[in-house]
Structure formats: structure tokens, C-alpha cells
Amino acid sequence: MIPLEEARGRILEALRPTATETVALAEAWNRTLAQPVVARLTQPPADVSAMDGYAVRAADAVLGARLVVVGAAPAGHPFAGDVGAGQAVRIFTGGFVPPGADGILLQEDAEEAGGVVTVREAVAPQRWIRRRGLDFTTGDILLPAGRRLTARDIGLAAAANHPWLMVHRRPRIGILATGDEIALPGEPIPPGGIVSSNAHALAALVRAGGGDPLVLPIVADDRDAIAAAATASRGCDLLVTTGGASVGEHDLIQAALGRDGFALDFWKIAMRPGKPLIWGRLGATPVLGLPGNPVSALVCGVQFLLPALAVLSGLPPAAPRTILVRAGADLPANDRRFDHLRATLGTDSDSHITATPFPQQDSSMLANLARAEALILRPPLAPALPKGAEVPAIPLGQFGI
Amino acid sequence: MIPLEEARGRILEALRPTATETVALAEAWNRTLAQPVVARLTQPPADVSAMDGYAVRAADAVLGARLVVVGAAPAGHPFAGDVGAGQAVRIFTGGFVPPGADGILLQEDAEEAGGVVTVREAVAPQRWIRRRGLDFTTGDILLPAGRRLTARDIGLAAAANHPWLMVHRRPRIGILATGDEIALPGEPIPPGGIVSSNAHALAALVRAGGGDPLVLPIVADDRDAIAAAATASRGCDLLVTTGGASVGEHDLIQAALGRDGFALDFWKIAMRPGKPLIWGRLGATPVLGLPGNPVSALVCGVQFLLPALAVLSGLPPAAPRTILVRAGADLPANDRRFDHLRATLGTDSDSHITATPFPQQDSSMLANLARAEALILRPPLAPALPKGAEVPAIPLGQFGI
Numbered sequence: 030m031i032p033l034e035e036a037r038g039r040i041l042e043a044l045r046p047t048a049t050e051t052v053a054l055a056e057a058w059n060r061t062l063a064q065p066v067v068a069r070l071t072q073p074p075a076d077v078s079a080m081d082g083y084a085v086r087a088a089d090a091v092l093g094a095r096l097v098v099v100g101a102a103p104a105g106h107p108f109a110g111d112v113g114a115g116q117a118v119r120i121f122t123g124g125f126v127p128p129g130a131d132g133i134l135l136q137e138d139a140e141e142a143g144g145v146v147t148v149r150e151a152v153a154p155q156r157w158i159r160r161r162g163l164d165f166t167t168g169d170i171l172l173p174a175g176r177r178l179t180a181r182d183i184g185l186a187a188a189a190n191h192p193w194l195m196v197h198r199r200p201r202i203g204i205l206a207t208g209d210e211i212a213l214p215g216e217p218i219p220p221g222g223i224v225s226s227n228a229h230a231l232a233a234l235v236r237a238g239g240g241d242p243l244v245l246p247i248v249a250d251d252r253d254a255i256a257a258a259a260t261a262s263r264g265c266d267l268l269v270t271t272g273g274a275s276v277g278e279h280d281l282i283q284a285a286l287g288r289d290g291f292a293l294d295f296w297k298i299a300m301r302p303g304k305p306l307i308w309g310r311l312g313a314t315p316v317l318g319l320p321g322n323p324v325s326a327l328v329c330g331v332q333f334l335l336p337a338l339a340v341l342s343g344l345p346p347a348a349p350r351t352i353l354v355r356a357g358a359d360l361p362a363n364d365r366r367f368d369h370l371r372a373t374l375g376t377d378s379d380s381h382i383t384a385t386p387f388p389q390q391d392s393s394m395l396a397n398l399a400r401a402e403a404l405i406l407r408p409p410l411a412p413a414l415p416k417g418a419e420v421p422a423i424p425l426g427q428f429g430i
Numbered sequence: 431m432i433p434l435e436e437a438r439g440r441i442l443e444a445l446r447p448t449a450t451e452t453v454a455l456a457e458a459w460n461r462t463l464a465q466p467v468v469a470r471l472t473q474p475p476a477d478v479s480a481m482d483g484y485a486v487r488a489a490d491a492v493l494g495a496r497l498v499v500v501g502a503a504p505a506g507h508p509f510a511g512d513v514g515a516g517q518a519v520r521i522f523t524g525g526f527v528p529p530g531a532d533g534i535l536l537q538e539d540a541e542e543a544g545g546v547v548t549v550r551e552a553v554a555p556q557r558w559i560r561r562r563g564l565d566f567t568t569g570d571i572l573l574p575a576g577r578r579l580t581a582r583d584i585g586l587a588a589a590a591n592h593p594w595l596m597v598h599r600r601p602r603i604g605i606l607a608t609g610d611e612i613a614l615p616g617e618p619i620p621p622g623g624i625v626s627s628n629a630h631a632l633a634a635l636v637r638a639g640g641g642d643p644l645v646l647p648i649v650a651d652d653r654d655a656i657a658a659a660a661t662a663s664r665g666c667d668l669l670v671t672t673g674g675a676s677v678g679e680h681d682l683i684q685a686a687l688g689r690d691g692f693a694l695d696f697w698k699i700a701m702r703p704g705k706p707l708i709w710g711r712l713g714a715t716p717v718l719g720l721p722g723n724p725v726s727a728l729v730c731g732v733q734f735l736l737p738a739l740a741v742l743s744g745l746p747p748a749a750p751r752t753i754l755v756r757a758g759a760d761l762p763a764n765d766r767r768f769d770h771l772r773a774t775l776g777t778d779s780d781s782h783i784t785a786t787p788f789p790q791q792d793s794s795m796l797a798n799l800a801r802a803e804a805l806i807l808r809p810p811l812a813p814a815l816p817k818g819a820e821v822p823a824i825p826l827g828q829f830g831i
Contacts (some may be wrong), residue, residue: 052647054615055645058634059830075792105611106721107622120724123611125622134687153626157770165797180638180731184631184724185800190614210506210524214455215593221508221526223475230585237581244456250506319504322523323585330581333816350828353781377706380754380820393474397564399573400585403681412728421508427829429460430581 030299032409034297034348039294040308041346043315047198048268054187055394058177059239061343066172066182069190072164074124077417078102078133079157083117083146084124087132088291090117090152095145096134102127117146126158128233133157165189175343177239199340200240202334203262204231207282208321209250226395227271227326231319234330237429240266244276255285261313266341268306269334272321277299282307299409300367302392303329305397309413324392328369328404331423332430351406351421356414357385363411371401372422385423402426431700433810434733435749439710440695441738442747444716448599448667458579460640461597462744467573469584470591473565477527479503479534480558482501484518484547485525488533491518491553496546497535498520503528518547526558536560540763566590576744578640601641601742602716603735604663605632607671608683609722610651627796629725632720635731637828639739641667651760656686660712667742669715670735671708673722683719687712700810701768703793704730725793729770729805732831734826752807752822757815758786772802773823785823803827 078084085096096117102108104123110377112118112421118127119141120133131154138150164170170181171189178194186194211225212218212375216399232242243265248254262268270282283295293309302325307318317333320325332351339347355377360370371394372388377383384403387394404423414420464602479485488495497518503509504633505524513530520542521527521534532555537553542587566572572590579595581698587595612626613619626648633643644666649655663669671683683696687710694710703726705753708719718734720727732750749776761771772795777783785804788795804823815821 040575055630055633058637070625072621072624072796076621078792079792103610105620105623109520117653123624149509155482157790159794162793162794169797171797177830178634179800179827180631180634181728181796181800181802181826183634184627184728185796187630188614188627188724188796190615190619190625192614208506209504213593214588214591218471218591220505221476221522222506224471225584225589229456229588230581232456233579233581233584236459269766323589326583327582390479391560391564393478393480393560394580395571395586396572399580399582401439401582425582429578 030365033298033300035216035346036207036298036308037333038294039305040333041340044337044340046343047341049195051196052196054183054192057186057194058180058183058193060199061175061177062172062174062194062196064195065170065174066186066189066191066194066398068165068167068169068171069168071162071166072136072160072163072188075161077159078124078126079159080133080135081121082136082157083116083134083139084120084126084130085113085132085134085152086111086114086130086153087152090132090134090148093134094148094152096142096148098144099148131155173392176344177342177344180186185212200266200338201243201247201264202235202240202338203243203265203268204228204235204247205258205262205268206247206271206272207250208256209249211247213247224313226323229336230323230327231269231330232272232288232333234327234430235338239342240338248383252285252312255282259286263312263314265314267314267337268311270316270318272328272402284415286311286316292413299365300332300369302369303332306333310353322392323395324398327398331404334348349423351423353419354382354384354403354405354422356405356416356420357383360386360407360414360418360420361415362413363407363409366408367409368407370405370407371397372398372403372405374402374424384420431698431766434483434699434701437697437699437707437709438734438737438749441718441734445738445741447744448601448742450596451599452501452594454595455584455593455595458587458595458685459584460578461600462573462578463573463595464598464744465585465596466571466575467590467592467595468567469568469570469572469690472563472567472812473559473589474562476562478560479521479525480560481536482541483523483537484535484559485513485527486518486532486533486535486553487513487515488553488555490516491533491535491549493549493552495549496600497543497549498718499542499547525767526576532556547660559659566813568648570629577748578743578745590709594625598744601667601739602644602665603636604628604644604666604669605636606646606659606663606669606671607648608656608671609648609653612648614648625663627724630733631716631724632670632672632735633727634736635728635831636739639736640743641739646770653686656683664713664715666715669712669717671717671719673726683708687717700766701733701770703770704733723793724796725799732805736831750824752824753783754820755783755785755804755806755823757806757817757819757821758784760817761787761806761808761815761821763814764808764810766810768810771806771810772798773804775803775825776805785821
């Protein structure tokens with residue numbers, strides 16, 4: 030058995046980001062930048078007012094002074110002239126400060142009547158003026174390559190005048206579920222069979238990770254059928270199989286793919302749920318073989334498939350995000366297998382997050398996995414911990430996983 | 431000025447979830463259930479083996495016993511007969527336990543040769559047998575209405591035999607940016623103008639919140655144009671405007687919409703950045719008017735638009751999710767406005783999350799907002815806090831916001 034982290038490391042180091050494509054800014058949300066976004070202009074483009082009021086010469090705008098209003102400078106409509114001695118220009122937030130002015134008389138500190146404004150609060154030079162380039166300057170690298178774009182980033186790229194962005198293509202993930210006993214929801218169930226849940230759960234996980242799932246037809250436990258289906262997936266960035274990866278006589282994935290130039294690793298991973306995992310390459314296509322058990326498949330999906338999707342998307346290799354939580358119950362000492370306790374989240378009297386494992390952790394209980402809000406991580410040989418101890422956990426649900 | 435929470439409460443109580451639509455299971459990820467998912471079958475459908483091995487009568491399977499292998503029960507292929515005295519049936523994980531058997535001899539505790547298996551470890555009754563219905567039983571409510579579907583939920587709905595799900599329609603959000611001074615990225619910028627960033631940033635925020643954005647053409651600061659554009663958005667579940675909501679002479683949204691049956695509230699909200707907010711209704715369409723300043727618009731988007739999207743999507747009304755973090759710097763006492771300090775996240779020597787505000791918090795700094803990983807929340811009149819104190823923060827980025 031090999032450690033979980035080693036398995037993840039070997040998977041991630043074998044993967045490369047997808048190629049670059051050009052997408053419209055409006056379609057770039059949640060994609061990963063393949064080229065940095067560089068400012069194409071300076072923002073603000075000139076000194077601008079931070080408030081509504083009057084652009085004035087600060088030296089003139091002493092308490093009680095009366096200034097002649099010679100024009101207006103709303104945002105988008107710069108005043109064409111200068112502000113001379115004894116003059117003021119009506120200005121609004123974002124309006125360009127006209128030449129000559131060096132201060133802003135706030136609207137609430139001014140009284141205007143008959144084209145003359147009276148100063149009710151002396152004006153300090155440069156106060157309420159945002160300097161040209163305060164936000165960014167032409168040539169600034171605003172967003173680095175390898176960044177997954179947030180809504181704020183889309184705003185920033187827009188402000189920097191980018192109608193198009195270079196991003197990594199969404200990884201296309203083939204999903205191949207095998208098994209004589211499985212049927213798609215709503216279709217006739219063979220005698221002794223069950224409804225297939227893995228393929229569409231993994232497809233949703235792929236969507237959650239920013240990929241494009243390609244769900245292949247279910248194939249029976251037959252070497253030729255598996256080999257044919259796998260061959261059909263050679264255009265994918267990654268082929269994920271589920272089922273057929275255990276140690277019994279019905280372990281067909283390896284046998285089926287082995288005939289076809291499949292460079293294979295088969296690992297038993299020291300983890301629970303999980304354990305059997307296939308990792309290899311069919312021609313140029315990496316192949317990740319997950320267990321057929323739905324709970325094992327999804328936990329392996331979180332630990333291996335989501336990080337793999339991130340790397341394929343152009344993000345740095347990383348373990349799933351964890352948070353520190355307080356154990357909501359005593360935790361027994363762990364054995365040699367990295368354990369993932371399905372748990373609910375709550376809050377203790379000190380507002381700290383607690384994670385309480387379900388009493389039953391059987392790896393066949395999919396309903397419990399769906400109800401879980403976190404996976405408490407118990408590394409190999411972790412000692413027993415009392416209720417209230419801090420433990421790491423992978424939060425679920427928040428990210429659609 | 432009204433408090434932020436009151437404004438959010440009044441917005442959320444005025445909104446109703448969108449109508450129901452039927453979508454394929456494969457398309458239901460991240461949608462909100464409009465009807466519960468009820469189990470259409472029992473899982474497992476019979477007592478099944480939890481391991482690979484042999485189904486036996488536990489009373490027979492004492493240490494050293496030799497049992498005749500009379501058949502096999504792989505998953506999906508139940509054994510047709512019974513297990514009689516002195517007999518065993520080869521079984522695999524998920525295989526139905528044949529009548530007569532009441533225990534599983536693990537593969538690693540067995541030696542098979544010539545159709546006879548020798549017991550190397552006595553078998554306990556019921557051990558390694560998963561009882562019929564351990565996961566769920568026909569009629570169980572597996573997923574409640576009002577739940578946003580995760581990848582695990584999709585798996586569970588599949589296992590419960592649902593090819594279709596009833597979900598709330600994705601909220602359609604009209605986005606109307608106004609201003610003489612703004613141009614779309616890549617288009618000619620008017621003299622004194624800037625590139626419009628709000629519309630596409632808000633559209634991305636709508637996507638992050640599970641909605642469908644409808645970006646309307648930019649309209650100039652002209653009452654007729656604004657009124658016409660707003661009328662075009664009447665099929666939306668919510669119209670979001672940006673710009674034109676301040677207190678100066680160029681506050682046109684209210685004036686433009688007021689002529690057209692607009693039932694209006696205009697609020698100054700005790701928050702920073704933010705402050706001016708329009709809330710009302712144009713015919714049947716709720717209207718949320720955000721400030722034109724990009725940083726204010728996005729912070730208001732997080733505090734008001736995302737919760738509004740959640741309610742429209744069928745989720746319960748709620749404030750944005752916060753986490754408790756340690757302040758990475760001394761925080762000054764706050765004034766009467768609810769403040770949102772743009773901050774980076776880190777980890778202190780005790781592995782606790784820290785949030786350190788940027789030294790400059792000017793509300794025109796969009797690049798700082800994009801770099802921020804959290805908004806530290808400082809309620810009105812919050813006292814000064816030393817570095818290391820616990821404060822609530824809204825995490826950004828993780829959700830594409």
C-alpha cells in the first residue's frame with residue numbers, strides 16, 4: 030500500500046495544463062489565465078474628485094470665501110477651461126479635476142446661490158483628490174497567469190480594457206463506468222443489479238472542478254467492450270474509470286487496457302474509503318481508475334480527481350483545501366489507512382466550527398456521504414483524540430462537491 | 431442611513447423563488463431542488479457482501495473446515511441456489527448473499543483448491559454482510575426541497591433511480607450600466623471616459639451565484655434611454671442597475687424609472703464602501719440599484735445581490751457566509767458605517783487563519799479589491815482591536831466571487 034499523498038503527487042506530476050484558447054471577457058469567469066492581464070491604460074486616467082462638490086484653488090477656499098462657479102465637471106464630461114483665482118467648478122465623483130484646481134470643496138460644506146458658492150469649511154490642498162494612476166498604471170501586471178478568474182478579476186480585466194482573455198481550455202474528462210450489474214436511472218435494472226450513480230456523480234464533480242465531462246456508455250464486464258470504450262476516449266485530457274479496480278476475479282480494467290498499449294500502475298492506497306486505484310496512460314491519455322463503490326469513488330474523486338482537474342486547468346498542484354475544526358466527538362486511534370470520516374459541521378459555544386462524524390461510517394452508505402458537510406482527515410496511525418481537539422477537515426458542499 | 435442588515439432583510443423578504451422546471455439529472459448539479467428526492471428503491475436491494483470471499487453458513491465455517499464451492503455470486507449475478515451444510519459460494523463485494531448463508535469467509539482467510547475451500551479463520555455470523563436497506567429504503571426522503579445539489583447529491587439521486595429532477599429555474603438577472611463616461615472594453619473611450627467594468631463583473635457574480643446574467647446595452651445619462659432599457663428587462667427576475675444612484679445632479683435612475691410606475695425605495699445604507707442603494711419594483715420586476723463605483727458595486731453585490739440570487743434560486747434567506755479569522759494588524763475603532771476592509775489571508779504560527787487589511791482602503795481601488803482574499807467585517811461603532819483578535823470576514827475567491 031502506498032501513502033495517499035504519494036499517490037496524489039505522482040498523479041499530479043504526470044499532468045500538464047491544457048492548451049490556451051481565446052475567450053470573450055464575458056465567458057472567462059472561473060477559467061484559468063494562460064497569459065497575464067496587463068493594464069492597457071491608467072486608472073484613474075487623470076486626477077479625479079473622490080466626492081461631489083466644487084473643484085477650487087485651496088488657497089482661495091477659506092472659511093466664508095465666495096467663489097464664482099464657472100462651469101461643471103461631471104464624470105465623463107471634463108471642464109474645458111482652467112479654475113482661476115476666485116473661481117470654482119462644480120464637480121462630481123469621478124470628474125476630472127480641472128487645471129488650476131488643487132482641492133475639493135465638499136457639497137455639504139458649500140452653499141450655492143446665483144452662480145456663487147460660499148465656503149462653509151476651509152479646503153485642504155489635495156484632499157478628496159484621487160491621483161492619476163491610484164488604481165493602476167499602463168503596463169502594470171494586474172492578474173498573473175495561472176490565476177482562476179473571479180468576478181472581481183473580470184471587473185479588473187474590463188477596467189484594464191481587455192475584451193478578450195487567454196485562458197486554458199476546460200479539461201475534457203471521459204468517464205467510463207463498468208459493470209454487468211449497473212443500469213442508468215430510469216432504465217430497466219438487470220436482476221441483482223443496481224442503478225449506476227458513479228458516472229453522473231463524477232460528471233458533476235468534474236463540473237464543480239471546472240471541467241467538461243464526457244459520460245461514456247456503461248460497458249459490461251467484458252474486456253473487448255472496455256477496450257473499445259476506452260479507445261473512444263483518446264481525445265480526452267483524462268479518462269476516469271469506475272468499477273473493476275478491486276482485487277477479485279472481476280478486475281477487468283487492467284486486463285482490458287493492458288492489451289492495448291496501456292502503461293499501467295495499479296496501486297493499493299493506504300486510505301479508507303478508497304484503497305484500489307489504477308493510474309496509467311492509454312496512448313497519450315492519462316487514465317485514473319477509481320473504485321466502483323460510490324462512496325469510495327467520490328472520496329477518491331475529492332482527493333485525486335479534483336486536484337488533477339486543477340492542474341489540467343492550469344492551476345498549481347495542490348492538495349484539497351482543508352480547514353481546522355474541533356472534533357464533535359471522541360475520535361479513536363487510526364490504523365495504517367488514511368481515514369475520511371463523514372461528518373456534519375456545527376458551531377460550539379465559542380463560535381468555532383465543529384465536525385461530528387456520523388456513528389456509522391460504512392463505505393456503502395451514499396446517503397450519509399451526501400448528508401456529510403465535511404470529511405474529517407485522520408492520517409495513518411493518528412492517535413485517539415478527545416472531543417474538542419483540533420483536526421483538519423475537507424469542507425464539502427460549499428463548492429458543489 | 432439604514433443598517434446593512436435591515437436593508438438586506440427588506441430585499442430578501444420581497445423576493446420569491448423562481449418557478450419549477452424539469453431538468454435531466456445530468457444537468458441538475460448546483461441547481462436547487464423544488465421537490466424532495468424520494469427513494470424509488472431500497473439500497474442495497476438485498477443482503478450483500480461487504481468483501482470478496484465466500485458466502486458460508488457461519489456454523490460450518492470453523493477453523494480448518496473444508497467447504498465445497500457450489501457456485502459464484504459476483505455483483506450483478508446472484509447465485510441461483512441455496513448454500514447448504516458444508517457448502518460455500520464464491521462471492522464478491524456487492525454480491526447478493528445467497529439463501530442459507532449467514533457469514534462471509536474473507537478471501538485472505540481462505541485457501542481454495544480443486545473446488546474446495548479451507549477455512550483459515552473462523553467466520554462470525556452476519557460479519558461482512560451489509561443488510562438490505564442499510565443505505566436507504568423505498569420512500570425515504572433523501573434530499574429535501576430547497577437544497578442546492580452537490581455532486582454527491584447527484585450520485586444519491588441517481589442511486590435512488592431518478593433520471594429527472596424538479597428544480598427552480600435559474601434566476602435571470604438583467605444588468606443595466608448607465609453613464610455617459612463609460613465604454614465597453616476594446617471600444618472607443620469617450621474623452622474623459624473610462625472603461626465599464628461593472629456590468630461584466632456583476633454578470634460574473636451572477637454566474638457565481640447560479641444565475642443567468644442578461645447584460646443590457648450601456649445607456650447614457652438620459653432619462654428616456656434608461657426608461658426604455660429598463661422596460662426591456664421586464665422578463666427578468668431581478669433588474670440590477672449600476673451607476674446613477676448617488677446624491678448629485680446626475681442621479682437619473684430614480685427619475686427615469688419614477689415616471690414609469692416605479693415603486694421606489696432609495697436608501698442610504700450605513701456601510702462603506704457602498705452607501706447609496708436603490709430598491710424598488712418596476713411593474714413585477716424587482717430593481718436593485720447599485721453604486722457606479724466598481725468597488726462599491728461589487729461589495730454591495732456580495733452583501734445584497736448574492737443573497738438575493740440565493741432566495742430567487744429557492745434557498746433560504748441568509749447573510750453571506752463568514753469565517754472567524756485573526757486580525758493581521760491592529761484595527762482602528764469604526765465609525766457609524768459598516769466597514770468592509772479588503773484583506774489578504776494567511777496563517778499564523780498556530781495554523782489559524784489571519785486576515786490582514788491593505789494599508790490603502792480607498793473605494794476606487796479595484797486592483798486591491800481583486801487581490802483581496804477576504805472582506806474583514808467591521809460593524810458600526812466596532813471598538814479598536816489589537817492584532818490577533820478574532821474578527822468575522824467574508825472569504826472571497828473560493829466561490830469565484
